Amino acid sequence: MWTGPLRAAEREFLRLDLDLRELVALLEPCTDIRPSTLLEVRELLLSGTVARQVCDGLWRRVLTDARRSEEWMLAAIGLAMPGLKACARRLCEGLDSRGSEDVQAEVLAGFIGAVREIDTTWYRLPWMLRCRARRSGLRARKDALAHAVAGPGRDVCADRPSGHPDLVLQDAVRQGVISEREASVIGRTRLEGVPLTRVALEGGAPYWKLAKRRSRAEKRLADAVRSGQVASRSPVPAPA
Structure with missing residues (x-):
């Protein structure tokens, strides 16, 4: 264990x-x-x-x-x-x-x-x-x-509205729920299946600290999805 x-x-x-x-x-x-x-x-x-x-x-x-x-x-x-x-x-x-x-x-x-x-x-x-x-x-x-x-196919974005999980992560970054770094860690380890140990080694961060940060970010993400703050929608272009 x-x-x-x-x-x-x-x-x-x-x-x-x-x-x-x-x-x-x-x-x-x-x-x-x-x-x-x-x-x-x-x-x-x-x-x-x-x-x-x-x-x-x-x-x-x-x-x-x-x-x-x-x-x-x-x-x-x-x-x-x-x-x-x-x-x-x-x-x-x-x-x-x-x-x-x-x-x-x-x-x-x-x-x-x-x-x-x-x-x-x-x-x-x-x-x-x-x-x-x-x-x-x-x-x-x-x-x-x-x-x-x-079910075994459930991931951290399982409570999302229908759409691709990458879009959920992108919207969460736009809304300020998670950072780009947190979205990258969640995407690579949860969606792409890259071991967290490898991500920690690549980034030079202690494994236990990165695991804690990911856990906290996932909780914020899940809360934001459940509340409707984050959705799998395309970015809205900024006004010229």
Whole structure:
């Protein structure tokens, strides 16, 4: 199962080399161990030896940094990865590879959104973050199951009015619903069948990040189609 966004994020997490002195200092009251990597920090947090207050304090520090730095955002994802995988594993039960990938992307997107928005004065921060991630993943699971019921030929433009899906994407770009880059990614991976891994490699973007962006763009696209904002119509020429 782990061939999608979560696995990609874990690989990048393991490559991080960040200054951990503040985190180590926060852990000092609970242990004599001095972790030298983020993986060791994660293992210590999972060991059950760190008091909840200390754990929350460490997460407050991580969240503050994650809101300012992409590297620390990835660190937050990696520290939460065991919980995110457990959450995604249950949500992906019975889904095909595409549905599982979408669920993983939404779990990640929900977690990232929570990191940026959650009130850091709350207690049990890891659990609260995981709940937000699960909520996003659950919506993706419902969509994946609905697509499976509709049939294997259903794609992200399945709710569109009759017409070619390329025209739907073009109109969505004209309406400002998605960007040209997002339309290209959706078109190549969903309509042409190009693996997202190849698109990510060509564009130099992390796979997990591109999967999250595509998931968000597809949600905006589906909402716009359902509301009638986007249709498969030809462009209207601008007045001279």
